[in-house]
Amino acid sequence: MKRSPLDAVHRELGAKMVPFGGWEMPLEYTGTIDEHLVCRNGSVVFDVSHLGTMRVSGPQAFDALQAALSNDLGKVAPGKAQYTHLLDDADGSVLDDIIVWWHPDDEQTFDVMPNASNTERVVDAIGGIDVTETRAVLAVQGPEANQRVADIWPEAGAVGRFRVIRCDWNGTSCLVAGTGYTGEPGLEIAVPVDAAADLWRAITDAGVRPAGLGARDTLRLEAGLPLHGNELGPGITPLQAGLGWVVGWDKPTFRGKQALEQERERGVSRALVGISTEGRRPPRAASAVLVGDDVVGAVTSGNYSPVLEHGVAMAYVRPDLAVDSEVEIDVRGKRLAGRVVDMPFVR
Template sequence: MTNVTQVPGSTPEPSTDQLRHSPLHERHVALGAKFAAFGGWSMPLEYAGGGVLAEHTAVRTGVGVFDVSHLGKARITGPGAADFVNTCLSNDLGRIGPGRAQYTLCCDEGTGGVVDDIVAYLYGPDQVFLVPNAANTAEVVRRLRAAAPDGITVTDEHEAYAVLAVQGPRSAETLDALGLPTGHDYMSFVTADLTDIPLVVCRTGYTGEHGYELVVPAETAARVWDALLAAGEPYGIRACGLGARDTLRTEMGYPLHGQDLSPEITPVQARLGWAVGWQKPAFWGRAALVAEREAGPRRTLWGLEAAGRGIPRPGMTVLLGDRTVGTITSGTFSPTRKLGIALALLDTAARLGQGDEVEVDIRGRRSPMRVVRPPFVQPSVR
């Protein structure tokens, strides 16, 4: 029996027998993975022989490979597909050209809250490939299909492809050893072949390190996984799970949907205004977001770092004297910094800023924290 546990801070998941499995599930079992229910999928949390700390360190200093096949995949095709997507999602696809990727948001039309955050891959004016989050793929597809005009097709390809993230300072060398392209710019992608396997090599990732994400047909995922582990062996490659993915992204201040972003948390509150095409005449949630930006948000996402030994966790209360001034949305121990770090929504009325001191209620004890602007660790992603 595989070991399935709950990811800290995540919402309740279906029972084990209802969870989807990655096409690499048996590879993870063979590596002694501890599994977590996440977004309706059973995915590796960490592996035997090292755990989260060793996996985190491998990505910061060498190379790690993640199975992130639970991420959604959707393709929008037809005459003017890119223009259609641009009237729906927040960022401006007109800022990029074919072969480029863009971080964007699917916002609620009425409230401006974030239904999902997405990476969009622009193939050309008639084709866009989207990578939403696992639990939100069906809803993103539903909304796009409901809005699509005649001639535009929205296809859910969630289980047709696997996604492998190769991340870390030695990631390029690992792909070079397989003859895969590595010279393209950050937030761009190219098509390639690994022997007879067609794949897409994306210069994207969720760790803050130089890295790549490979989109491969699901039926070939095991062959690509095995090839990556063999090619990366001289560089100390490690298979990495969701535990390390979470500590790495938190050190960078990257938001996680369902915690730092949600239908109740807008891009203005989450400091994601840079992912909004404010000059576009139309996108979902535009009126609500413009009004909020002009009025100023009632709360704003900040970083917190521990001044003591406390480890903040999602849902904990942030205090200023006797006042509650915010809530932790993501919190963990930073393996790189060796201290507790967090993202927190803080009340704008409290007028908190860089270097201000607050406290976090950690199981009934007040732990001192400093307000900071993420990232907590300097990125090497570019």
């Protein structure tokens, strides 16, 4: 089990630690609902050092990533970040969803950030150097996030949405990106290991609350953001997930392109939707979605929404099931009344 460079800090704060993707990471400090609401109304900081970082550089780096990943890097430029997928070449399903940070000071260098459990798979596909253990990654999120960071580090706090900048924290060079996974404004900071604890403490001393992976999951669910292993994974394509915009259709080639083009022509067999349920009882993953007595799909993620104060779920269902359709979710033999809704659940 790997540990974050901030492991000692989390334990000092009394965090509840859990295994996640081969790492031991903080689940919560004061409670998932409390941390969730602080992020929606103020600002929190997550340790997301478990995410991988593959550094791909050199004169062939751009072409290698273009051929391997689904999105079109030609749409962005140095100093930008892009969301993309690594697809299975046979069926176009999502092997991993990834953020690429294009270094602002070197047009031939990219940091490719896969999910923790998929790092080896991504290295095999794109090459590069695994620099995960050289840095920590702090995600500061919430409507007050940028201002709180700007109070102690003005250059970092000013980073724009999906921009990537390099700036120094107390003489240590860091990469800062205007990215996140909560549906809120914010930024993510890749900081060398030796400076990580000092930066974490400076951010929390500025009034930003620590938050764990429990709140990170409920926040991304309210925001309608997919999670690999739930909404994305083997047999699930970007088109089924409603993520056709992640596909660079005009690129001459990329892994999985032919399979996706065939699916686009024939139509998807299922579609990802949001379902709002009545009451506080949460829908759960793998629960059947029913219309009458007919099973029309299955929940991939479900939980109680702290903001809406009722259950929400993401589910794959028949593609003809329209918004406002009434459904039920079978949770351990008890049916929850629900309705298909647009996502995100919370804007």
